[in-house]
Amino acid sequence: MAIDLQKGQRINLKKENGSDLQNVCVGVNWGVIEKKGWFGGVSKEAVDLDASCVLYDGSKNVVDLIFFGNLFSKDGSIRHSGDDLTGDLSGDDGLDNEIITLDFSRLNPSVEFVAFVLNSFQGHDFADIPFASIRIFEGSPSRVNNVFATYNIAKEPNFSGSVSMVMGVFYKRNNEWKFNAIGEPTRDRELEETVVTVQRTYL
Template sequence: MAINLEKGQRINLAKSDGAKLQNICVGINWGAIQKKGMFGFGSTTEAVDLDGSCALFSEDKRLEEVVYFGNLKSKNNSVRHSGDDLTGDIGGDDGLDNEVITVELSNLPATTTYVAFVLNSFRGQDFASIPFASIRIYEGTPKRVNEVFAKYDIANSANFAGHVSMVLGVFYKKNGEWKFNALGEPTRDRKLEETVRTVAANFL
């Protein structure tokens, strides 16, 4: 059964049968903005470009690398990005993730201790205006969901109004085991580089 994550909640990466999870996906789903025309006639569709990114840090909080739309895989291929979605779902939620970042925890570099996920609104549309934006963490591949074990809703909270960047959460290694800290923290950053610096300074 999936866990609905709350801000600040920490979870062990265990499947329902108790086995430790090694291969995970972080999927982000959102919709284009539908706007009514003047005097209520017709409507227009405004594309939304959300960018999910993954930053790897060492135990001493040194940035090792960032996987994002401009760098779709880590050096050893343990982290992979599905590619940039420039519009969001048009015509309603199709139930599929628009961007997926895949992480093979067992193949991460031995020096990697933190794996942080952030979300940025490339065109500067604040999160409160973007339909059904959400994150889910599951076992499987971008095309096959075996088991969803965590969900996080980022669209239905007033806390995100006026923000265009946020920290979704951080995977961290403790005593040789991986755990997840659900953050859901909006930041005042405008760009990915700024958000990554904010993660290092405040959330590791």
């Protein structure tokens, strides 16, 4: 699988040996906002970004929603690592602050779309966050095998003014799973709005 997958590119989930991709992780890493004080000091403002996963059936109805308030899907196929309320306080440590793991073998058969989205809980503009990166990879939370989509949302001009984005959507065609690397900001303010945006625009 290509490591340098471009935004908007669609790929199937076949490995080089012809087998189907089984486990996928979505990791998000970000830092706190630093502000200079009157006397040369620097204050740090925590940033609470929330990675979420939405399951839809073939009619685009929501089947399940996995987020910081619901860490496990009903069918056991998806798990969320938990809510990170601050971001990296001492600079980029290179580790994901939140990780969502998907096991395709356990996914409810009625599910045909699996969307990953990101929202700023407190409404921080993506442009104000010093670093914020997303990677979608094969493996587990403790092991990265192949990265097939990455986004650096803090340095992309089109993310300025936005507090939500659609990272990507896995979709089923002819009983095979494929991936659409969307990587687009939205004007939504809340997770519930982003769920609807995905329904209307990205499925």
